[in-house]
Amino acid sequence: MQARIRTAFIGLAMTVLAAVGVPAAFAPPAHATQTFTDIAYAPAQPAGSKGHLLDLYLPATGITPRPLLIWHTGSAWSSDNGKAGADAIAAIFNPLGFAVAGVSVRSSSQAIFPAQVHDIKSAIRWLRANAGTYQLDPNRFAIMGDSSGGWLTEMATLSAGVPALEGTLGTTGVSSAVQTGVAFFSPTNFLQMNSQNLPTGGLDHDSPASPESLLVGCPIQTCPAAVAQANPMTYVDSNDPPLMFLHGQADFLVPHGQSVLLYNRIKAQCGDATFISVPGADHMVPQVMDPAHFGSQTVSTTTDCTETVGTGTINPTWANFATFLRGGLKMGTSCEVTYATEVWPGAFNGTATIRNTGTTPIYGWTLTWTWAGNQQVTNSWNSTVTQTGTQVTARDDGTNTYIGPGSSQGLGFTANVTGTNAIPAQFKLNNIPCTRVP
Known part of the structure; x- marks a missing residue:
């Protein structure tokens, strides 16, 4: 295994901000960070590909062992470089004491589902097995991502202990569980996406060439059993870690109703979820987090079969995401x-x-x-x-x-x-x- 190591001051370069949708207004001061890039958590498949690499950003200050936040940038499963943009996330969370890992998984053109879930679980196992080397807290792993990265977040958070989704890549014999997750505008039940599209239109998710069909390896309406296995809702139960997910009501690419379905499933199973629904927001993190919407978002929370619904009760800010993660990791919030x-x-x-x-x-x-x-x-x-x-x-x-x-x-x-x-x-x-x- 080869890894490049550097010590640098990580800032929010505008190009990186654009890549992950992090507005410059949210940028914290630059923060000294030790960075390990292109760590191979499993052998490349196919040879020369990038889907089994991760980058690790360690804060220079704060307590050790450190909580870990895993980030994956969405691409409609079309890219094997999901770790790109994790430096912008590290610039936000390293000053708060979090280590950040940007993780790449294979694209749908390189391998079909469940390969992507096998990959993220392999990366989590590698990080946990090597926690002592990097002073990570193996009991405090969180995950975050947008779009298909949000789907990966939900799959990792909700499917702990499912043998069919573990795979045998890389490090084995170590838990792949995470303790909490935050997902932005994730697809869930592919079979209902077309019916949930906006009245003005949207993608044809039923097409054989749609991202969802390419992921599962068949036109989704012709293989419902395979599609069900790729649905995060399939794995929901009352023992799942706390999950926060956010969705814009004007999302043109992934219908807002996808997150409504997931929330209702978690509520029915007496699980632990916070769903932030943002009016007027499309399929972009800056729109979901736009202060212009603060106070108008609907926040639904369900815990132990008790639900609360309010308007504007939690603004979608990095500070509030950090507070949610700290609570899920049982670190305390005040x-x-x-x-x-x-x-x-x-x-x-x-x-x-x-x-x-x-x-x-x-x-x-x-x-x-x-x-x-x-x-x-x-x-x-x-x-x-x-x-x-x-x-x-x-x-x-x-x-x-x-x-x-x-x-x-x-x-x-x-x-x-x-x-x-x-x-x-x-x-x-x-x-x-x-x-x-x-």
Whole structure:
């Protein structure tokens, strides 16, 4: 296996933004990233093709091991270079502490379904098997993509443990499951796409030359059993990870009704889904995320057979996608820290109580802070504390990993100090800033 390695400042070049539909207005500051390109997660098929390559973008800061976001750019299954554009996604999520992997899979001209799902699952297995090398958290894998990349996202998220979709490519014997996903305007039930087209028209999805027919290897209306196997809805059950999906109501290429079908299926199975339906938006990420639509989108959420429907309750922004992913990965979405000290000459005991103020549980936590003075931790309890310079990292001790919504965990330490002993300016829990309670 050969991989090219470089260290660079990743920015949102306009050409890349256009490729993945990321508006420049959403661009964060440039961020130092270590990048590994063209990693072969399985042998090329056919020889010389790019469908079994991935790129990996690692943030230079933040806690380790890192959560991983897998990205695949859609192409109507016509390209074997779906990893292209992942650098723009990394520019958004690396500063938030996420590693990002851009993954390519084979095109429909190189192999028909289920090859594409075999490929993404092979890539996930490779990433999990090599998590230690790249300091990835094997228990916190998320996936995201648009169009056929959204379909791949939904298939990977909903079909964990389905033997027929695993394949034997590359690394085996490792889980291919992901813990959450975000999909943009994905096709689902190919057989209903023509009937759901806009009144003004759309693609002829029933044509033998349609992207869907080329994917499954037959005109879709002539092979319904094969088409059913390529339908994410086939694999929905109540144990699936949380899935967010977004669709424009004016989508000319993939009918909006495709996501309606998926949402209704997940709701019927008492699954966990958030569906953002955007009026006036076509088949482009910038249109689905256009601030002009904020407040008018319909947001439907179903969890444990309980549904809520609102208008404008979640705006489709990268920040809100990150919050959703953090909740699905059980990292926490908001927190409070209460800090107290007991001081004596030259030393002190410190305690920090972490409260989960979000709505999702936290499994596994790391609390970080920076000293303003020369404090040096010498001992700890209810956590494992390490210190490098003024940077302190406190991790759960293995017996107190869970913090439910509204619940708390505490930790303590002894430290030496001379001079100032100011309260740390900020605490971060799993890389998100916490509110400090006096």
